[in-house]
Amino acid sequence: xxxxxxxxxxxxxxxxxxxxxxxxxxxxxxxxxxxxxxxxxxxxxxxxxxxxxxxxxxxxxxxxxxxxxxxxxxxxxxxxxxxxxxxxxxxxxxxxxxxxxxxxxxxxxxxxxxxxxxxxxxxxxxxxxxxxxxxxxxxxxxxxxxxxxxxxxxxxxxxxxxxxxxxxxxxxxxxxxxxxxxxxxxxxxxxxxxxxxxxxxxxxxxxxxxxxxxxxxxxxxxxxxxxxxxxxxxxxxxxxxxxxxxxxxxxxxxxxxxxxxxxxxxxxxxxxxxxxxxxxxxxxxxxxxxxxxxxxxxxxxxxxxxxxxxxxxx
Amino acid sequence: xxxxxxxxxxxxxxxxxxxxxxxxxxxxxxxxxxxxxxxxxxxxxxxxxxxxxxxxxxxxxxxxxxxxxxxxxxxxxxxxxxxxxxxxxxxxxxxxxxxxxxxxxxxxxxxxxxxxxxxxxxxxxxxxxxxxxxxxxxxxxxxxxxxxxxxxxxxxxxxxxxxxxxxxxxxxxxxxxxxxxxxxxxxxxxxxxxxxxxxxxxxxxxxxxxxxxxxxxxxxxxxxxxxxxxxxxxxxxxxxxxxxxxxxxxxxxxxxxxxxxxxxxxxxxxxxxxxxxxxxxxxxxxxxxxxxxxxxxxxxxxxxxxxxxxxxxx
Numbered sequence: 305x306x307x308x309x310x311x312x313x314x315x316x317x318x319x320x321x322x323x324x325x326x327x328x329x330x331x332x333x334x335x336x337x338x339x340x341x342x343x344x345x346x347x348x349x350x351x352x353x354x355x356x357x358x359x360x361x362x363x364x365x366x367x368x369x370x371x372x373x374x375x376x377x378x379x380x381x382x383x384x385x386x387x388x389x390x391x392x393x394x395x396x397x398x399x400x401x402x403x404x405x406x407x408x409x410x411x412x413x414x415x416x417x418x419x420x421x422x423x424x425x426x427x428x429x430x431x432x433x434x435x436x437x438x439x440x441x442x443x444x445x446x447x448x449x450x451x452x453x454x455x456x457x458x459x460x461x462x463x464x465x466x467x468x469x470x471x472x473x474x475x476x477x478x479x480x481x482x483x484x485x486x487x488x489x490x491x492x493x494x495x496x497x498x499x500x501x502x503x504x505x506x507x508x509x510x511x512x513x514x515x516x517x518x519x520x521x522x523x524x525x526x527x528x529x530x531x532x533x534x535x536x537x538x539x540x541x542x543x544x545x546x547x548x549x550x551x552x553x554x555x556x557x558x559x560x561x562x563x564x565x566x567x568x569x570x571x572x573x574x575x576x577x578x579x580x581x582x583x584x585x586x587x588x589x590x591x592x593x594x595x596x597x598x599x600x601x602x603x604x605x606x607x608x609x610x611x612x613x614x615x616x617x618x
Numbered sequence: 619x620x621x622x623x624x625x626x627x628x629x630x631x632x633x634x635x636x637x638x639x640x641x642x643x644x645x646x647x648x649x650x651x652x653x654x655x656x657x658x659x660x661x662x663x664x665x666x667x668x669x670x671x672x673x674x675x676x677x678x679x680x681x682x683x684x685x686x687x688x689x690x691x692x693x694x695x696x697x698x699x700x701x702x703x704x705x706x707x708x709x710x711x712x713x714x715x716x717x718x719x720x721x722x723x724x725x726x727x728x729x730x731x732x733x734x735x736x737x738x739x740x741x742x743x744x745x746x747x748x749x750x751x752x753x754x755x756x757x758x759x760x761x762x763x764x765x766x767x768x769x770x771x772x773x774x775x776x777x778x779x780x781x782x783x784x785x786x787x788x789x790x791x792x793x794x795x796x797x798x799x800x801x802x803x804x805x806x807x808x809x810x811x812x813x814x815x816x817x818x819x820x821x822x823x824x825x826x827x828x829x830x831x832x833x834x835x836x837x838x839x840x841x842x843x844x845x846x847x848x849x850x851x852x853x854x855x856x857x858x859x860x861x862x863x864x865x866x867x868x869x870x871x872x873x874x875x876x877x878x879x880x881x882x883x884x885x886x887x888x889x890x891x892x893x894x895x896x897x898x899x900x901x902x903x904x905x906x907x908x909x910x911x912x913x914x915x916x917x918x919x920x921x922x923x924x925x926x927x928x929x930x931x932x
Contacts, residue, residue, distance in 0.1 A: 446868070449765055453762050453763075453868055455868055455869020455870065456905075457871075460746075463866065463867065466863040466867070477900065479897070549780040549863065550867055552776040553767075553864055591770075
């Protein structure tokens with residue numbers, strides 16, 4: 305049976321799975337990332353494990369797709385990823401290809417997830433859409449004319465780092481006011497921390513920033529906690545406004561939301577849509593849907609990486 | 619000789635020209651737009667004039683490209699263009715095709731000019747770039763993977779109507795703070811009008827908004843007029859910031875500037891680049907050039923419309 309190997313490299317663990325042409329994961333497992341100081345050792349060790357699985361299941365390996373932080377599609381490299389052991393520029397595709405002797409494709413995790421949504425999820429048949437992951441940070445992938453937008457250097461699609469508020473909140477990237485500082489789990493926590501003095505009766509008032517979680521803020525909204533609701537409202541507002549500007553660039557048919565915040569459906573979708581419509585140029589109004597991703601959380605990364613390979617192999 | 623007819627429809631006049639495959643205009647003329655109340659009459663009359671030229675010059679007409687305000691590429695229609703006599707939705711491509719019996723392509727003027735720059739101007743060989751016209755308004759066209767971005771509805775690429783300043787200047791589109799209200803000739807005039815009380819010794823102080831022109835503001839900068847210089851600085855600042863956000867979407871190799879403000883080279887290019895770099899995410903810094911369009915002002919529209927057709931015919 306023809307399969308591709310989808311690999312999602314994270315700072316601590318690497319998830320991988322064998323995925324068939326219809327997007328089904330036939331076998332999945334995970335692997336330590338951070339115990340390997342050399343990328344070559346990581347590849348060799350993974351190869352030994354995977355080879356057995358291929359033999360035992362009589363898979364025919366058609367290719368490998370890799371999603372990795374700071375993965376560059378054009379160069380096949382992982383470049384200066386802050387959360388990985390391997391510093392500098394890692395020629396990941398070259399090393400995988402040498403060991404596995406099969407076509408290997410690599411991009412960053414958000415781009416891989418975007419292609420996953422297009423091939424196997426809710427974006428099937430969409431030629432123009434934007435995909436947003438609302439997790440610890442905000443990632444995005446953009447599809448135009450049925451193709452993922454990589455840009456001239458492979459780094460296109462960083463909506464999380466468009467500036468939502470001039471001179472706004474300090475972002476980890478060194479600048480101020482990035483969307484990510486408002487519309488991510490970290491952004492929710494910041495909103496609570498910054499506004500809590502105005503909401504002294506909030507159940508979140510006594511929780512320190514370090515102990516605050518997205519889950520605790522979400523739970524508080526169920527008790528109609530005004531501070532928690534305000535944090536979600538701010539996230540939706542900034543996301544809606546950034547989307548309104550992004551629509552004026554690529555005019556997508558839909559925007560798909562994935563990740564922690566997107567799971568809080570009743571607090572995000574309608575609100576973001578309202579803020580977006582309020583800020584849209586007339587010609588775009590009431591045309592662009594905001595839809596939930598159809599990928600299941602812990603499958604999206606593997607399927608996305610596999611979709612990258614299937615998309616290239618055809 | 620194989621030629622295409624490039625037609626630029628404006629509110630008052632229509633410019634057209636026969637353009638060969640290398641982008642040379644072999645013959646050009648213009649035609650009244652506003653004396654025709656019916657689009658069919660406009661097409662018929664233009665046909666009669668153009669037919670003679672085709673016959674006399676023994677042209678072989680390979681196709682027609684049209685740039686028009688609110689021109690929709692997918693539908694071949696001109697939709698609700700405020701400055702044209704023809705109201706509602708005009709099926710322009712259908713009517714041209716019927717009369718001329720040749721392939722006809724239509725898009726808006728900024729998109730046509732973008733394709734002109736790609737085929738015949740400074741963007742030759744660029745697969746990913748953004749094109750900006752800084753005239754009475756701000757128009758733009760975006761190229762990704764060597765293809766113009768039309769979006770799902772044909773209306774992509776309206777950077778002039780991304781919001782540069784929250785709750786900023788009133789825009790003609792009904793919203794506030796659009797880039798166009800700062801970085802166009804109209805924007806320059808608004809800057810002078812809004813700031814003049816702080817610059818009472820400016821040579822522009824006594825000129826009413828209605829009489830202010832882009833040219834008079836530009837001339838004043840030559841005498842180091844602080845108000846005039848400030849107006850250009852504001853234009854460059856807002857443009858630079860919007861470009862920084864747009865780069866995070868499509869990661870272009872270059873941005874081409876065209877039109878009135880771009881002609882004031884020494885006041886726009888370096889300044890816009892500085893503001894842009896200041897606001898760019900690290901991974902994009904020092905990679906994106908801001909370059910002058912290589913199209914000559916009064917040729918760009920005809921060549922752009924012709925390029926649209928050549929690009930489709932191949």
